[in-house]
Amino acid sequence: EPEVTQTPSHQVTQMGQEVILRCVPISNHLYFYWYRQILGQKVEFLVSFYNNEISEKSEIFDDQFSVERPDGSNFTLKIRSTKLEDSAMYFCAGSGAYGETQYFGPGTRLLVL
């Protein structure tokens, strides 16, 4: 069964550094998403991406964040200047044409020191 994959599984960075989180969605999915989960808190929506552009974003997704689909398979989340409060699990997800059921990757645990 196809799965969403994410790399790296863990990332430790210094405050102010840039990080890029990578995802390979399921190949026939059309909608792509990033969510984050701060330790002990809810899963929170960041952004959705369709047809090579952002279709929706939350208040969390400010100018320090960007997303890209640089080729036909990868989907990336860039955090330009990391802050301590960016420490969280970041999940990539994808969905098919109707965009209902979303299939999540295993996550990247980001720790900002």
Next chain:
Amino acid sequence: SQKIEQNSEALNIQEGKTATLTCNYTNYSPAYLQWYRQDPGRGPVFLLLIRENEKEKRKERLKVTFDTTLKQSLFHITASQPADSATYLCALGAMDTGRRALTFGSGTRLQVQP
């Protein structure tokens, strides 16, 4: 503001019993509601989706109900097993407005004792 509440942080039951988890929402008109399972340090895994015009959905030992009048969904696991121990998340979607973002509850941690 929109609010999703899952009945309790933790639920402990004996193996073989039925677990019932509750998801209540306010200030929201979801087109559908989904239940996910999350194990520690892992991503949510999709279990069931129920639409606003459906009352009940079943899949193997899982059953979900959706009452849009009460603004509540119940999630049942029958004949529970220790392997069912995990956190269960409800998530609401509002595709009728073109939005596909899911709004998640905080989850209920289920522990099934052997």
